[in-house]
Amino acid sequence: MLRKTGSWCVWLGFLSLLPLVPVTASPSGSSANIVNVSVYNDAGAPANLLVQAENIATRVFEQAGVKVKWINCPVVVQGLPDSEICRKAIFPTHFQQRIVPPHAGLSESSFGVSYLSPEGIGCYSYVFYARIAEQHRRNEQNAAVLLGHVMAHEIAHLLLGTNSHSASGIMRAHWYHQELASADKGLLLFTPDEARTMTERLHQSMQNAGNTSPLGISETKISEKSTK
Numbered sequence: 001m002l003r004k005t006g007s008w009c010v011w012l013g014f015l016s017l018l019p020l021v022p023v024t025a026s027p028s029g030s031s032a033n034i035v036n037v038s039v040y041n042d043a044g045a046p047a048n049l050l051v052q053a054e055n056i057a058t059r060v061f062e063q064a065g066v067k068v069k070w071i072n073c074p075v076v077v078q079g080l081p082d083s084e085i086c087r088k089a090i091f092p093t094h095f096q097q098r099i100v101p102p103h104a105g106l107s108e109s110s111f112g113v114s115y116l117s118p119e120g121i122g123c124y125s126y127v128f129y130a131r132i133a134e135q136h137r138r139n140e141q142n143a144a145v146l147l148g149h150v151m152a153h154e155i156a157h158l159l160l161g162t163n164s165h166s167a168s169g170i171m172r173a174h175w176y177h178q179e180l181a182s183a184d185k186g187l188l189l190f191t192p193d194e195a196r197t198m199t200e201r202l203h204q205s206m207q208n209a210g211n212t213s214p215l216g217i218s219e220t221k222i223s224e225k226s227t228k
Contacts, residue, residue, distance in 0.1 A: 033065055033066050033067060033198075033199050033202050033203075034066075034067045034068075034069060034093065034202075035061075035066060035067070035068050035069070035092070035093060035094070035095065035155070035159070035202070036068075036069045036071060036088070036093060036094040036095070037068055037069070037070055037071065037094075037095050037096070037097050037155060038071045038073050038085065038086045038087075038088065038094070038095070038096045038097070039054070039070055039071065039072050039073060039096075039097050039098075039099065040073050040075060040086075040096070040097075040098040040099065040100075041072070041075065041099045042075055042098050042099060042100045042101070043099045043100050043101055043128075043129035043130065044129075045099050045129045045133075045147070049143060049144050049147065050072070050099065050147070052144035052148070053144045053145075053147035053148035053151055054068075054070045054148065054151070055148070056144060056145060056147075056148030056149065056152075056186075057148040057149070057151045057152040057155070058070075059186065060148070060149065060152045060170060060188075060189060060190070061152060061155075061156075061190075063189050063190065063195075064189070064190040064194065064195035064198055064199070065195055065198075065199050066159070066195075066198050066199060066202070068155070071085055071086060073085075073086035074086075089123035089124065090123070091121050091122070091123050091158075092158070092159055092201055092202055093202070094123070095123050095124070095125065095155055095158050096123060096124050096125075097124075097125045097126070097127065097151060097154065097155065098124075098125075098126050098127070099126075099127050099129045100126050100127070100128060100129070101128065101129075101130055102128040102130055102131060103126070103128070109131075110128060110131070111127065111128050111131045111132065111135075111150050112125065112126055112127040112128055112150050112151075112153070112154045113125065113126050113154070114126075114154045114155075114157035114158055116157065116158070116161065116162055118162070119161075120160075120161025120162045121161075122157075122158050123158065124158075125154035125155060125157070125158060126154075127147065127150050127151055127154060129147070132146050132147050132150065141180060142184055145183050145184055146180075146183070149170060149183050149188055152170060153170055153171065156170070156171060156190065156194070156198065159197075159198040159201055159202070160194060160197055160198060160201075161201075164194075166191055166193075166194065168191065169188065169189055169190055169191045169194070170183075170188045170189055170190055171190065171191070171194055175188075
């Protein structure tokens, strides 16, 4: 049972399968707990705010023994190619995350999505900056803190795989006032089990290089109602 904590909460759910771009398994034998993330600021979030959010997400992952290297990629002009490093999507060592306007087909309370195959493999996630800016305006939530934690949550879905919500911490399905207050204090973190799973997964290689499969969606939401 969820305790009533206020007039709104963060909710994280799981949606149905959709066919998306295939992802590639990493070479065998990798043991470094390093994840590269190519970030595209398609929504035009303030650059200094994005850097702050990345630093916050970095600290969250460092507590779990994972080092994140951010690659801030320029928004591509139509007809011009990306740089090679920005195009990379190599599971589980190089992900792509785009800061974008909200997807029209998703709920108005959605703050981000991560795309996963039925086997729990994925390299792509999206964060909806306009929803974070609105949350900051309406509830005075620190925008960099919220953005950083949503970014970390979505990347962690890619590392942890399907069914990766937990009863506590940053991967909890619902974030109420207590969780958001913990985020402001730097205390909304991964559980020891989540940290172990992520580091173990980074140590393992995928058995079938170049594996292709349809991907599902893990969705981040904020709800404007109490739950009890």
